[in-house]
Amino acid sequence: AQTVTQSQPEMSVQEAETVTLSCTYDTSESDYYLFWYKQPPSRQMILVIRQEAYKQQNATENRFSVNFQKAAKSFSLKISDSQLGDAAMYFCAYRSYGSGNTGKLIFGQGTTLQVKP
C-alpha cells in the first residue's frame, strides 16, 4: 500500500522569504502522480501543483515549484516570495496512474504554514 509522510507539522516563514515543505512517499509503483494541495482556514482545498512521475522535469507554477526525487521518493514544495495569503495547511498527495485507482488520493498528514509579516 502507498503511504505519504509529511514530517513537518508546522512551518513558519517571513513574508517575501522562501520556504520548503517536505514530503516523502512509499510506493512500489513506477507510474503515479504527486500533488500539493493548499487548505486555507476556509477549508476549501485548492490544487497548488502537480507532478507526473514519468516526467523528470520539476513542475513549476508561478511562485511554487517542486523538487521531485523519484529514486529517493521525495517531493518537496518550495514557495518563493511568500505572501500572507500563502498561510494555510498544505497537503502532499499521491495518486496511482491508470484506471481503477484514479480517483483515490492518498494524503499526508499536512503541514501548517504560518507567514509572518
Place this chain on the structure above:
Amino acid sequence: KAGVTQTPRYLIKTRGQQVTLSCSPISGHRSVSWYQQTPGQGLQFLFEYFSETQRNKGNFPGRFSGRQFSNSRSEMNVSTLELGDSALYLCASSFVSGIAYEQYFGPGTRLTVT
C-alpha cells in the same frame, strides 16, 4: 463555471441517526470522490463514482454508502451515526476518470454527531 457545491455546509446529528450529504460537481465532470477529514486520521478516501458506478472504495464500514445520479450529482449516506463520524466531508469532482486529470474540491460539509 460554477465550482463544486456541497449541501448542507453544516449539520448536527445525534448518535444513531442517519445522514445524507450531497455533492454537485462542476458541469461536465463525471467523476466524484468523497473524503473524510478528521484531526486524528487526517484525510481519508471514502469512495469514487464515475458514470453512476462506484469505481473505488476506501476502508470504511458498510455504514458509509454513496451513489451517483445520471446528472453526476452524488450523495453519501452514513447510517447509525457514531461520535467518531464527526468530521469534515469533502467531495471532489474531475472531468475524466482513468487518465491524467485534476480533482476540484468542494467547500465541505461539517458534520457534528452528538
